[in-house]
Amino acid sequence: MATIKDISLRCGVSVSTVSKALNGYQDISEATREMIIKTAHEAGYFPDANVRALKMKKTYNIGVLFSTLTKHGLRNEYFAHILASFKEKAAKRGYDITFIEHNIGNRKMTYLDHCRLRNFDGVFIACAEFTEPEVLELVNSDYPVVTIDHAFNEAISVLSDNVEGMRQLTQYIIDQGHRKIAYIHGTKSSVTHNRLVSFHNVLKENGITVPEEYFVEGIYRSAESSEELALRLLNLPDPPTCIIASDDYAALGVMNTARRMGLKIPEDISVAGYDGISVAQALEPKLTTIKQDTDKIGSEAAKQLINLIENPMSTSLDTIYLKVQLVKGASVRNLNKAD
Known part of the structure; x- marks a missing residue:
């Protein structure tokens, strides 16, 4: 099995730089981090999750709340792209994702109870009834939270303009x-x-x-x-x-x-x-x-949440607006043209 020293030799960087990349520190460039993580994965290096959690006081697990009233659920193209992009970005930073549920086995619990049970490092609210008391309880908790499609003062929000x-x-x-x-x-x-x-x-x-x-x-x-x-x-x-x-x-x-x-x-x-x-x-x-830009929404949400988890005192609880694009299509008639 490859070691951190092996990874440092392959990447041409110091052991401490490899350690910082694998443990989510911010004082290295994103390009260097991604290069190191990619090399580590290719070499088959995976740090022991329990040891890492004890050392860093983190689980490297993000809770994702996806609750929808429509029957399409995760098959909805809009959310599917956002979640796929979020997961990909989180994985590059060394994080797993777990969906937040009401029931674990036969045990019923609130969203916040589930987060505490799993000891998530942060929460991504992708789709929910944002005025529900349980959702508000989660947003107002001590967990770092990022939302899309809705803005809260107590959380970072990533929205299209x-x-x-x-x-x-x-x-x-x-x-x-x-x-x-x-x-x-x-x-x-x-x-x-x-x-x-x-x-x-x-x-x-x-x-x-x-x-x-x-x-x-x-x-x-x-x-x-x-x-x-x-x-x-x-x-x-x-x-x-x-x-x-x-x-x-x-x-x-x-x-x-x-x-x-x-x-x-x-x-x-x-x-x-x-x-x-x-x-x-x-x-x-x-x-x-x-x-x-659903891919950008997902990746930006992951980036902001992980920054908030790792550097809470230097990450603002802002609403981030992303650019949109008009697609003219052919479903709107030009009434200015004479028949």
Whole structure:
């Protein structure tokens, strides 16, 4: 079995540098750390986890809370990419991940109880009902916490720039000549709030007023919910010419309803989504949407959480905003062009 000295010789660095890389110290470059960890794995070197935990007073295990009301769960493309990227980044820094559960064997427990049982070093809240008392208990605990899709003052949050994303999407739809724009937004959260504020601001900047019935609350990433809501919108006496869904899965539900009603997209009704999942770009017409960088969200969440675990006094509890990209697709009709 390879030793730390063997790794240092292969990498051309000191034994202490190898030790720092394997134990998560920050005073070496990320490139050097990754090179050392890669070499260690290739050489078959793995430090004894129990000895390492005792020495460093850490378990090198991160708890991941993924609780969703939708049936897609981990098969949801958006979250699957985020979690895969998070796991990959954490592994490069020497950390394992374990999903946080309510039940361990026959024993029922809270999320916080599970974290204490497993002695996690930190917690990544990837998907949850953020107002649940158990989730709030976890966020307000002593555990280092990073969240996505919701911002807490007590935790680091990694979010796409939802204000800018909704601004780009709404302005593009308006530039295509639409004035009757409906919005099926998600449930109450900081993400929903920021998108709604941005949507209203862009309408106001363009001198557009839409009726209250054009704003309906749906369920994030639920095609079934948006199908029912789209039916309600399309049956209004003065229906919208474009419907923005809360996300791409919800947009697929809107498109399903439109087609069942005999409507063509985008000739009869325009549809837009949010997230940029690949399946929405494989359909005809391709969906107009905002693409979130899911790989970056996952890797940045892992980076920030591990920095908070290893250097709590020099890591700020900030909200980090990542850039988004408008994907124009073909699901929004240009009303400015003459038929």
